[in-house]
Amino acid sequence: FRVCVRDLAKVYGVEYVFIGVFKDEKKNSIETLALWANGDYGENFTYELEGTPCQDVLDLKMEFVPRGASLIYSKDDMLVDMGIETYFGAMVKSGV
DSSP states (O other): OHHHHHHHHHHHTOSEEEEEEESSTTOSEEEEEEEEETTEEOOOOEEEOTTSHHHHHHHHSEEEESSOHHHHTTTOHHHHHHTOOOEEEEOOOOOO
């Protein structure tokens, strides 16, 4: 997963990429498996989904916000703190 987040960041020319899995059966949060931030690997973390674009990915299977992401998702403290203006997320399902 580490190589994947690094390569996705390079291909798309973005500063932040993470891959996560649901933390529990309720699907209220995810735990990251790999994180790329500002040109290097970061520490994994738990991310609450309510009010985030990641929550919309679960409903829509994909989410793209070309601008104003921190305004649209103003309850997402991490997104706002990082000053994220564009967002792309997609769900990947296991074939298992």
